[in-house]
Amino acid sequence: MRFFVNAKFDFIGRRRPAYIGTAIFMVLGLVITVVRGLNYSVEFTGGTLMQIHSQAPIDVGAVRTGLADQGITGAEIQTFGNDQELVIRARVAVEGSDADNTQVTSAAVAAALDGVLGAGSYDVVRTEAVGPKVGGELRSQAFFAIMLSFLAVLAYLAYRFEWRFGVAAVAATAHDVIATLLFIGIMRLEISLFVVAGILSVLGYSLNDTIVIFDRIRENLRQSRRDDFVAILNRSINETLPRTILTGGTSLGTLTALAVIGGEVIRPFALVMLFGVVVGTFSSIFIASPVLLEVENKWPGADAKGVPVVKRKPQTAS
Numbered sequence: 525m526r527f528f529v530n531a532k533f534d535f536i537g538r539r540r541p542a543y544i545g546t547a548i549f550m551v552l553g554l555v556i557t558v559v560r561g562l563n564y565s566v567e568f569t570g571g572t573l574m575q576i577h578s579q580a581p582i583d584v585g586a587v588r589t590g591l592a593d594q595g596i597t598g599a600e601i602q603t604f605g606n607d608q609e610l611v612i613r614a615r616v617a618v619e620g621s622d623a624d625n626t627q628v629t630s631a632a633v634a635a636a637l638d639g640v641l642g643a644g645s646y647d648v649v650r651t652e653a654v655g656p657k658v659g660g661e662l663r664s665q666a667f668f669a670i671m672l673s674f675l676a677v678l679a680y681l682a683y684r685f686e687w688r689f690g691v692a693a694v695a696a697t698a699h700d701v702i703a704t705l706l707f708i709g710i711m712r713l714e715i716s717l718f719v720v721a722g723i724l725s726v727l728g729y730s731l732n733d734t735i736v737i738f739d740r741i742r743e744n745l746r747q748s749r750r751d752d753f754v755a756i757l758n759r760s761i762n763e764t765l766p767r768t769i770l771t772g773g774t775s776l777g778t779l780t781a782l783a784v785i786g787g788e789v790i791r792p793f794a795l796v797m798l799f800g801v802v803v804g805t806f807s808s809i810f811i812a813s814p815v816l817l818e819v820e821n822k823w824p825g826a827d828a829k830g831v832p833v834v835k836r837k838p839q840t841a842s
Contacts, residue, residue, distance in 0.1 A: 528769060531762040535809050536754050536817060542810035546699070553706025562709055565716035566600060568663050571615035572629035575649040578641055581607040588788065590636035596629075598714055602789055609649070626653045666720045670701060673727055685738060688819045693734050696812035700730045700803050707799045718793040726800025729775070733768060733808040740764050741813070753820060757813045768805055775801045 566573075576582075584601050591599050591614065599614040616629045630651055637646055674694055681690035704726050713719060740760040748756060779801065782794035 528762070528765045531765050532758075533762060533765075534758055535761050536757050536814060539810055539814040542806070542814075546703070546806070546811075550703065550706060553703070553710050557706055557709030560709060560712065562705075563598070563712055563714045564663075565598070565714045565719075566613040566615055567717055568715060569615065570653075571613055572626045572633075573650075573652040574612045574614075574630060574633055575604060575651075576610045576612065576637065576646050577649050578608050578610075578646040580641075580645070582610055582641065584610070584787070586640045587612075587637070590640040591633065593639070594632045594636045596632055596636065600716065600789065626651065662717070669720075669724065670727070673724065674698065677731055681735075681738070685742060688816060688823065689738050691819055692812045692816035693731060693738070695815045696734055696807040697727055697730055699807050699811050700726055700800065703803045704796060704800055707803075708796065711795065713792045713795060716792065718789065719796055722793040722796035722800065725797055726804060729797075729800060730804030730807055733771075733804055734812045736767065737761055737764050737808055737813060738816075741816070753817065757817060761809055761813060768808070772801050772805045 582603075584603065587610065588599065588601055591597075591601075591612075596614045596616060599612055602611045603609065604611045612633055614629055614633060616632050630648075634648075674697065677697060678687075678690040678694050681687075681693050701723060704723055708715060708719065737760055740763055741757060744751075744756045744760050744763075776798065779794050779798045783791055783798060786794055
């Protein structure tokens with residue numbers, strides 16, 4: 525069953541309203557993010573890690589509430605092996621105390637656990653301090669991973685297609701990463717390693733969607749070498765639209781379930797991916813292909829790898 529099998533939408537002709545819409549979102553998101561700042565997790569800012577073993581199954585929600593009562597917000601709580609062990613990463617935000625003071629944090633966590641689990645009903649397996657230097661290194665490594673992926677994308681597409689396709693794909697991918705970071709800032713999501721994994725997943729999803737469209741563009745360029753380039757772009761997007769809609773729809777269904785019932789730990793990842801699927805689909809249609817058109821108009825080259833240059837009809841779309 526295929527939806528939009530006979531679609532003939534003029535996506536390229538409507539690229540300017542798309543540019544305006546995404547520019548408005550970018551500006552608003554940038555202002556909000558600059559004013560509020562980004563909310564980094566303990567992994568990036570430093571704090572205290574505690575592993576707890578209880579004699580009975582632990583209610584994670586109750587522990588989270590108990591920590592909040594002790595002034596510990598944004599703690600990362602994960603089951604470790606089974607539901608009788610927890611790993612808690614936390615920082616104490618109490619006026620007059622050092623947020624990286626392990627003793628202060630440990631005492632606050634112990635007070636919360638005493639209230640929830642009962643004193644003497646659990647053991648502290650280990651307590652470790654996570655310094656801000658480690659968090660800084662993680663931030664640098666995360667940034668390096670994203671930048672390295674950009675270079676890999678450009679090199680891969682330049683080899684598989686032309687450098688023009690690579691530039692267009694990198695522009696769309698950069699748009700998605702920046703938009704996702706602004707979404708994180710707007711939603712005040714805590715940036716943890718889970719969220720970084722979500723950003724890299726968004727990058728991969730967007731790139732995959734873009735390559736599918738570029739593959740069809742290359743095929744249509746070889747089959748209709750003297751057709752108008754705008755018409756070829758629109759036809760290629762419309763021909764891959766059923767795949768785009770069905771793939772995006774099934775992904776959104778799965779991610780919605782994760783966001784609703786996945787729990788506090790996985791919810792930020794699911795929300796980032798939800799936004800990423802939407803923005804990745806948008807950029808594949810309204811960023812990658814129009815940028816390819818602009819690059820082709822400014823630096824005309826081969827239609828696709830191994831295909832000679834041909835003179836095209838004048839571009840008419842606005």
